[in-house]
Amino acid sequence: MEPVTVMSVGLDVGGTKTLGVALDETGRVVAQVRRPTDRGPAGVVRTAVEVVDGLRDATGDRLAVPVGVGIPGLVDGGLGIVRHAVNVGITGEPFPLGRLLSERLGVSVTVENDANAATLGAVAQTGHDDLVYLSIGTGLAAGLAFDGRLRRGEHGAAGEVGHIPVDPDGVVCGCGQTGCIETITSGSALAASWPVAQGHPADALFAAAAAGDPKAIAVRDRFAAGAATAIRILCLTVDPGLVVLGGGVAQLGEPLRIAVATALGDQAAEAPFLAALDLPGRLRVLPPDVPVAAVGAALVGTGR
Template sequence: MKAALAGPGGELLYQARRATGRDRGPDAVVEGILDFAAELRALGVDRFGEPARAAGVAVPGIVDEEHGTAVYAANLGWRDVPLRALLGERLGSVPVALGHDVRTGGLAEGRIGAGKGADRFLFVPLGTGIAGAIGIDGRVESGAHGFAGEIGHVVVRPGGLPCPCGQRGCLERFASASAVSQAWAEACGDPDADAADCAKAVDSGDPRARAVWQDAVDALADGLVTALTLLDPRVLIIGGGLAEAGETLFSPLRDAVRRRVTFQKLPRIVPAALGDTAGCLGAGLLAWDLLGTDPHGPGPHGAGPDGTTPTTTTPPEVTT
């Protein structure tokens, strides 16, 4: 878990990390989040003379942002956890926002990171799986049912490898960091080899690594061109562990996307700027939006709960 006290422009005023405690069960994870949030709100009093004014939390899995429920998170063992209500009870009268981890990360990248100033962007982190965040005019789309941006489950290789979602040939089965790790481990015969090792082997000229890497890049480009055809983003932001390979990834990826576009307008393809703090910062921005304080314009709810629009002197909120 990552948590922070954040200012209205996304500045990190204090940050901390701790284990989720998921080995102790799903209820322990929830309790850990509640405790963490309460501690940071109290820290606001110690450091700024007032408690934090709002809270934002970003969680993985399927999230019902409207009702504040963590619907399903396999890695945490959650089903229908009313996290927003639980945080509201623990923190008192503080308004709470709940968001999906990838979408909140995309929100931060779009407003204050690599996509700053872009009216339309797509944020795609390449990690254990692949998801996406669709940014429009400073907001991120969750969709009618909370599934917007699930680019990892676009089929790019029909009849290909089976995916846990029930389909075959999904993008994340070929272009995620875990997929590259698996393919490289099989190709080099080392079960402990991972995507970072593959990238290093690519740089050293290993033809086996180059073949694995190019397969992943080609699959990724196919998925991204489908997305940009539908969404027409101005900026395409690539993050996650695989993006840490830098130009080893971005140079062939830009070429592969360029070769595939015809009538589409080619977006800028850039690395994410905020690293693994993006989700935490995005949760903070969600919280500021509750108060109507958005450094890029008025929030969706207008003035704050006290009838005023908070300024940068407002004490920061806790995000987890």
């Protein structure tokens, strides 16, 4: 392929994979590279470097451009420090991901919480600047955009709705609490409740439920009810105009939106106050081929 001029690079670091994109001056994705995420501080850096090297090969550009990184956990963007990113194996002491990755790549690196980065990508994709982005990936977290600006919180914890306990008899979450929403609704929770020998558990579960399997229907509905609970909490707190479902599980597309919308409707069936808010009507799922989190990370890298 002919070399292209790349203006920014974005990395979406997840519990199972790291996706990198290169954007041109119009914001168009000109290359994508995906690698399995090596867990732990050193593994995350190593994987990120491999992805950027892959983008260099794919574009024919040396990529001397800003790099934005979206990663789960508590992030201090100003310092490029990550804490408590349990889904990628970063625990304990604050980890200076921005500085270490910048040294390895030789370019400026900006770090942001992955849900926040995806939120910026969702704003750019939908044209709505007042929204909540609910990321259902390895974990569960939300990004909040008000008038197109992120709300990160004093300690970078705004939107960590996955770590709100809702089931005192539930399982212990990776955060140390018991019965968090993330233990009910996340890629990890779904894989534990519907294990498969091959393929994606979410695809298998929803296919079995659509075929009428009673156990699959029960597991799907519990999963959807957890997402609906998270959305209800978020909407009653910040009342966004739009709720975008994202993350790996959202690759399901419309079946996921319908299941969650149905759960929201069920929860509001005997609550006129909730029904009047029309939470199901606010739901959107972006096309599965839109790498919204990586694109948002690239926007973070350029200071947008």
